[in-house]
Amino acid sequence: MKFSKMVNISPSATLAMNALALQKKAKGVEVHNLTVGEALLDTHPLVIEAAHEAMRKGETHYTEVPGIAPLREACASWINAACGSSFTKENVLVSCGGKSALQMLCHAFIEPGDEAVMIAPYWVSYASMVQMFGGQAVVVDTSESDSWKINPQVLKQSIHNRTKLLFINNAANPTGVLYSKEELREILTIAKEHDLVVISDEVYSGLVYEGEYISCASFAEFKDRVVVVQSVSKHFAMTGWRVGFALGSSEIIKKLSTIQSQSTSGTSSISQWAALAAITHADTIISPIRNELKKRRDIFVETFNSLFDTTVSIPSAGLYCFISMEHFGITHTDSVEFCMSALEQGNVAMVPGVAFGKEGYVRCSFGAPEQDIVRALQSLHKTGYSSVG
Ligand code: PLP
Secondary structure, eight states, X not given: OOOOGGGOOOOOHHHHHHHHHHHHHHTTOOOEEOOOOSOOOOOOHHHHHHHHHHHHTTOOSOOOTTOXXXXXXXXHHHHHHHHOOOOOGXXXXXXXXHHHHHHHHHHHHOOTTOEEEEEESOOTHHXXXXXXXXXXXXXXXXXXXXXXXXXXXXHHHTOOTTEEEEEEESSOXXXXXOOOHXXXXXXXXXXXXXXXXXXXXXXXXXXXXSSOOOOGGGOGGGTTTEEEEEESTTTTTOGGGOOEEEEOOHHHHHHHHHHHHTTTOSSOHHHHHHHHHHHHTHHHHHHHHHHHHHHHHHHHHHHHHHHHTSOOOOOSBSXXXXXXXXXXXXXXXXXXXXXXXXXXXXXXXXXXXXXXXXXXXXXXXXXXXXXXXXXXXXXXXXXXXXXXX
16 A cells, blocks of 8 residues: 555654553553653533533534634633733634644645744654645754753754744743743744744643743734644643634634635534633633642652752743753663663653654653652662763
């Protein structure tokens, strides 16, 4: 059988490591999973009740393709209140998670031979999504010593005449990096000078523990070229409900809606009503989730530092610690081999840094409950890893 070259892509590394961990678990082995891309917390009862109510009321049919009007309106108001933007319902599309919004954006803009710029370490799916439409990822590297921030001069050099898109992930997976207003303005100005469309993936904006969160939606002067991707997944511990959003110019939203009409037809009606309840009660729901995750982050970092006698950087946002393998005393192997051996010998699953375009690092999630985090780190430590000097 001959598959299209466009799908000659690797499966998501996070999901692949998770699958290996589950296989081990199925054989009866206790596996400590630090790959989870979500807060392991229950969805709020108000949201569950809204889903039941939607089902009882018969909201179980196809919805309007760009999403139900009250949810589009609520999403616009939610983002406007946080960022000072002026979105209306016509600027919002409801998608099957943020992931589908990102994929439709690549579909809308990428033609074979086009380029999309992304900042490494980047979220695992961007490069594959671009590739699926015949495009090419152009990766701009960053380093921990520069706080994982992009150098604007290097960004400029990575833009060529076939460059169409720039991905910004703020707050970032896997590094938790947060960009300031000045930094974002500089990046957006470069994008404007080169006529790029900016995809601003902001799905972690609700999980900020220190510092100010600035959205690309807060710059009125760039609003025609910026599309913000949002989601209820991480803000509200609702990953399984599959509700995300694209917010941008009505022209872009109409195009995405056409793509959605010929692909998924939109996400579950029940999930959309549930997401409406989540957004309506956003302040009540998000703060306890954020507080709990901050606690889990601090436990992760304290336990790691004390077991491995080292000091890892503390992420200001998100769900992950992105850790140099040197903190484990590993300098002689690559991140895939290290993760495989940690799973084999320590029964601990982590995601190799190379999946994020950064060799020499691993990503550990602190989304699991405290006791699971501590046991995972103890198990890794028992395996004999210890920091270099
Ligand atoms: N963007 C980033 C950076 C992510 O980490 C994820 C999920 O892990 C997504 C987008 C997609 O999330 P969802 O499709 O659940 O909204």
